[in-house]
Amino acid sequence: MKRERKVELADRLRERLKEAKILIAASYTGLTVAEMEAIRNAVKEQGCTFNVIKNNIVKKAVEGTAWESMTEQLKGPNAFALGFDDPAVLAKIMVEKAKEYGKLEIKFGSLEGKLLTADDIKALSKLPPKEVLVAQLLGTMKAPISGFVNVLAANIRQLLYVLKAIEEKKAKEN
Structure with a gap:
């Protein structure tokens, strides 16, 4: 991917993060395309997004923002879910899908810039x-x-x- 394209993607992600209330990162290794599409559709129905984004692009996008606290957590392949209205709704969906598809593993999250562990996200999903x-x-x-x-x-x-x-x-x- 060319540098200009990476900068463009980072800028677009930065704009989406300005609107977002919660971000949840999950490991998707081992999931099939159909499973990923099912997760994406379930998240999209609630007005949220679910995308696989390279860690370098995410690091560039969060640089100098409230979300910057999560850069240390960005290791390995990650899929990112962004929620824009009620953070508990996205947490519920991701926890349900992690139970449904054992290979989807919630790694961490960020609630308006505050770093969350996987346990925090599970607790949030119960609200x-x-x-x-x-x-x-x-x-x-x-x-x-x-x-x-x-x-x-x-x-x-x-x-x-x-x-x-x-x-x-x-x-x-x-």
């Missing part, structure tokens, strides 16, 4: 989706307010019961 986490957070934030409203409403409700009882008593007396 619920972003929407569920937001709903849980909102439910937790809403609970004290709802409780307070219920307590205030109970006092007013009790007052109404007392007034209704007095009204009924006066109606019986007349």
